[in-house]
Amino acid sequence: MNGASVVDIARPAIRRRTLARSLRGTLKGGEYTWALAFVVPYIAVFVAFVAYPVVYGLWMGSEASLYRELFADPIYQSTVVNTVLYLALGVNIKMFLALLLSGFFMRPGWWMKALLLIFVLPWAVPQISTFISIHWMLNGEWGFLNNVLYGLFHIEGPHWLNDRWSALGAVIVSHIWKWTPFWTLILLAGRMAIPLEIRDTAKVDGATGLSGFVHITFPLLANLYLICTLLSTIFLLGDFNAVTFVSGAGPANQGHVLATIGIRNAFEIAQPRLGVAAVMSALPMVIPLVIILMRKLRTAEVQL
Amino acid sequence: MSTITAEARLTAARTASHALRAVRRRRYLETAGTLLLSFVLIVWTIVPIYNMVMISLEPEGDVFTDHIWPRVWSIESFWGVLTQGHWYLEHFWHQFANSMYMGAMVTILTLAIGTLTSFSIGRMRIRYGWLVSNVALLTYVIPASFLAIPFYRIMQNYGLANNLWSVIAALVAFATPYAFFVFQEYGRSIPIEVDESARIDGATPVQIYLRIYLPLMAPALVAVGTYAMLLAWNEYLYQFLLLSSKSSMTVPVALAQFLSSDQSPWNYMMATAIIYAAPPVIIYYAFRRKMTAGLTVGGVKG
Numbered sequence: 001m002n003g004a005s006v007v008d009i010a011r012p013a014i015r016r017r018t019l020a021r022s023l024r025g026t027l028k029g030g031e032y033t034w035a036l037a038f039v040v041p042y043i044a045v046f047v048a049f050v051a052y053p054v055v056y057g058l059w060m061g062s063e064a065s066l067y068r069e070l071f072a073d074p075i076y077q078s079t080v081v082n083t084v085l086y087l088a089l090g091v092n093i094k095m096f097l098a099l100l101l102s103g104f105f106m107r108p109g110w111w112m113k114a115l116l117l118i119f120v121l122p123w124a125v126p127q128i129s130t131f132i133s134i135h136w137m138l139n140g141e142w143g144f145l146n147n148v149l150y151g152l153f154h155i156e157g158p159h160w161l162n163d164r165w166s167a168l169g170a171v172i173v174s175h176i177w178k179w180t181p182f183w184t185l186i187l188l189a190g191r192m193a194i195p196l197e198i199r200d201t202a203k204v205d206g207a208t209g210l211s212g213f214v215h216i217t218f219p220l221l222a223n224l225y226l227i228c229t230l231l232s233t234i235f236l237l238g239d240f241n242a243v244t245f246v247s248g249a250g251p252a253n254q255g256h257v258l259a260t261i262g263i264r265n266a267f268e269i270a271q272p273r274l275g276v277a278a279v280m281s282a283l284p285m286v287i288p289l290v291i292i293l294m295r296k297l298r299t300a301e302v303q304l
Numbered sequence: 305m306s307t308i309t310a311e312a313r314l315t316a317a318r319t320a321s322h323a324l325r326a327v328r329r330r331r332y333l334e335t336a337g338t339l340l341l342s343f344v345l346i347v348w349t350i351v352p353i354y355n356m357v358m359i360s361l362e363p364e365g366d367v368f369t370d371h372i373w374p375r376v377w378s379i380e381s382f383w384g385v386l387t388q389g390h391w392y393l394e395h396f397w398h399q400f401a402n403s404m405y406m407g408a409m410v411t412i413l414t415l416a417i418g419t420l421t422s423f424s425i426g427r428m429r430i431r432y433g434w435l436v437s438n439v440a441l442l443t444y445v446i447p448a449s450f451l452a453i454p455f456y457r458i459m460q461n462y463g464l465a466n467n468l469w470s471v472i473a474a475l476v477a478f479a480t481p482y483a484f485f486v487f488q489e490y491g492r493s494i495p496i497e498v499d500e501s502a503r504i505d506g507a508t509p510v511q512i513y514l515r516i517y518l519p520l521m522a523p524a525l526v527a528v529g530t531y532a533m534l535l536a537w538n539e540y541l542y543q544f545l546l547l548s549s550k551s552s553m554t555v556p557v558a559l560a561q562f563l564s565s566d567q568s569p570w571n572y573m574m575a576t577a578i579i580y581a582a583p584p585v586i587i588y589y590a591f592r593r594k595m596t597a598g599l600t601v602g603g604v605k606g
Contacts, residue, residue, distance in 0.1 A: 034509035037438060038424035040482060041417045049455070050443050057454035064402045104341065116343050117589075121349055124588040126538050128556045129577035133356040136570060144355045177352065224348045232444075238447020245563070251568040259449040263541070266453045280419065290445045297441060301439060 061276035069278045077255040079278070082168055086175075087255055091233050093182065094176045095183060099225065102187035103213070131245035134174050135161070138246075159297070164254045167247040171255070175247045183228055189223040191217065205223040223296070230293045236284060258282050332471045339423065360574035381575040390560060390572050395550060402547075403580070405585055407536040408467050410475045414532040418483030423513050426488045427499055437488070440481035447540050448478050456545050466549040474542045479535050490524035491517075523531045523594055530591045536583045553578045 070076050105116055122130065137144040140159030147156040161169045194217065202216040218225075238257045247263065249255045256264060258278060266275030360381050362374045384390050388397065426435030455474060464470040498520075502512050518525070540556045547553050555576065562573045 031509055032430075035428040035430040038420040038428070038509075039430060039433075042421040042440075043478050043481065045417060045473070046439065046443070049473050050446075050451070052450045053458055054446075056458060057451060060454060060457075071378055090352075101345075107338065111338075112344070115345065119349055119352060120346055120584075120588075121580070121593075124585050125353065125581045126584055128538070128540055128559055129356065129581045130352050132559060132573065133359075136359065136574075137352060137355045137562070141521040144351070144358075146344045148449075177348070181349075224424075233563065234445050234447060238449045240449045241538075244540070258333065262450070262453060263545075266456075267545070272453050272457065275453050279453070282450070286447075290442070293445055294438070294441055300543045 004087070018260050054161060057276050057279070060273050063273070066273055066277040067281065070274060071280065075256065076261060076278060078164075078254050079258060079261045080171075082255060083257045083282075085168060087233060087236060087297070090172045090175045090236055091229060093172075094180050095229050095232060097176065097180050097226065098183035098187050098228075099221075101180070101184045102191055105184065106191055120181045120185065122178050123185075127178055127241050128245065131242060132177065133175060134170070134177075135246050135248070138170055161247055162251050163252060167250060167255050171242050171246045175239070175242045178242070181239040183232065185223065186228060187224065189291050190221050194220050227296050228297065230289060234286070234289055234293070237286065318548070324342040330530075333378060352438060356574045356577055359570050360578055361548050362570055362571050364569060375507070381571040382579070383413075385570055385575045385579055390569060391499070391560075392569060393572060393576070396555075396576070398551075399553050399555045399558050402468060402552065403537070403556075403565070404583075406472055406475075406554060407533050407581055407583075409468075409472045410479060411529050411532045412478045413472065413603055414479040414483050415529055418480050418528060419518065420489055420513070421480070421519065422487035422491060423517050425484075426491045427496065427510065427512075427517060435483075441485050443478065444481040448474070451539055452545060455542070459546055464546075464553045466547060468552055468554075470546045471539075471542045474546075475532075475539060478518065479532045482531060484526050486524050486531075489520065494520050527594045533587060534584050589598050 029196065051077075058197055101119075105112055105119075136142075138160040140146060140157070140162065143157075143160075145160070146157030149155045158166065198220075199212075202212050207215050238259050239257070240263070242250055243255065243257050243260045247255045249260050253264070258281070262275040262279040264275070266272040267277055358374055361377050361379065363376055363378050363380055384394055385396055388394055421436065424430045425436060459465055459467075459470040462470075464473075494517075498516060499512055502516055507515070540560070543554050543557050544560060547557055558582070559573065559576060562568050562576075
C-alpha cells in the first residue's frame, strides 16, 4: 500500500523531468534559457509580420461571392492570360539563356572576367531606376528605341506601350534583362562546383562540346536548374515592379498580372477584399510549387 | 629514292599544315564568335543604362527631340537634384536620408536577428530548431507582394502608417530567412569543438556568441549584410503603400510620383535615378566576391 502510493507520487515528477529534458535537449538550464532568448526575436517578427498578415489575408479572402465577382471581371480575365504568358516566357527564356551564358562565361581569360563585370550591371543597378529608363526608352515619339530605329533604318517605330501585346512583351524582355545576370552567376557557380576530374575524364573519353554538355554537365546541373526555375517562378509571380514601371499595367488596365491586380483592386477601386481574392486565386498554383520546392531545397541541404 | 622521300615528306608536311590550318581556322572562328557574342551582350546590357545617363546629361528642353546622343552636354540636372533646385526635388535629401536610414536598419536588424537565431539553432542545437528553419523557408517562398494588402491593414491597426518602421519590419521579416540559410550553411565550416572547449572553460552563451561566433562568421555577415541592403534599396511596393507623407517618403516613392505626372521632367528623373543607383552599385562591386559566394549557398539551396 505504502510503496504503491510512493510510486504514484513519484511518477509525475519523473514524467515532468523527462518532458523538461525533451524540450531542452542536451542544454543545461541556464544555457537553455539563453538559447530560447536568442530565438525569441525572430519568432516575434514572424508572428507579428508574417503569420498575422497571412491569417488576416486568408480571412479577408474567405467569402465565396468574392470569387464569383472576380472571375466575372474582364480585367481579371486578361490578367490571368498575362500572368501565364509572363511566367511561361519570362522564366523559361531567362533560365535557358542563363544556362547557355554560364557555359560561355566558363571560358578562360581576362576578357571573360571583364565582360562578366559589365554583364552583371543590370542586377546591381536598382530596378526602379532602370525600369523607369526602359519605360522612357519605349516612348513612341521621343524614346531611344524609335530614335535608333529611325536613325539607322528609317523605320517609324510603333507606340510600344500603347498595344497590349507589345507592352507585355516589353515587360517580359525587361524582366529577362534584369534577372538573367543573377541566374547566370548561380549556374556559373554550379558549373564551377563540378569537380575538375569529372570534366577532364569526360574530355579524355571524348565527351566534349555538345555531347559533354548533354551527358556530363546537364545531368549534374539538372537539380540546380530545376530549383532555380521553381524559385524564379515564385519570385516572378510576386513581381510588382517590372509591370508597374515598364508598362504601368497599361494600356487601359489590360497589362496587369496577379501581383499588380491585387494592389489595383485594393487601392485604386478601394475593394481590398477583391484584391486579396485576386492574390488568393494564385494559391492553387503556388501551393504545389512551394511543396515541391521545400522538398527539393531540403534534400539539397542534406546532400551537401 | 630521294624523290620518293621528298614526296613523302611533302605530303606529310601538307597534311600537317592542313591540320594546323584547321586548328587555326577553328581558333579564329571561336575568337570571332566570342567577340561577336561579347559585343551583343555589351550592347544588350548597356542600352537602358546608357539611355538613363544620356537623358540625365541633357538640358531640360532637349529631352523631347529625336537623337541618340546628347547635343549639348550639361550637368544641370545633377546639380538641380543635389541642390534641390526643381520644385519636384524640394525634399530630395530628406528622402535620400530616409532611404539610407531604412537600408541601414534593415541591414543591422537582419544581421542581428539572423545571427542570434542561427546561433541558437545551429550552434546551441536548441530542440525544435528545425521547425523554425522550416517555417522560415516557407516565408522565403511566399511572394512579399501577396501579403501587401493585409500587411497594410495591420500596419494601420498598429498605428504604424507613414512610419519608416513599418517598412523596416516587413523587409526584415522577408530578409531573415535567407540570412538563416547562409549563416547555418557557413557555420557548418566552423567546428563545433571550438564552442565546446569555450564552454568547458566556463564561457557563457553570450560570450561565445560575441567573442567566437560573430568574428568567425565575418565573411557571411558581409554577404548577408550586402544582400539585405540591396533588398531594401530595390523594394518599392511596401514603401509606396506605407509611406506617403512628406516626412516619411523615400526616393523610390518620389521617383514613381514623377512618373505619374504629365509634365515629367525626364532629365531630373534620370539624374535622381542615377544618384539613387550609386550606393548599391558601389557596395555591390566592393563586396562582389563575397556576395556571389553567399548567393550560391543561400540563394539556390534555400
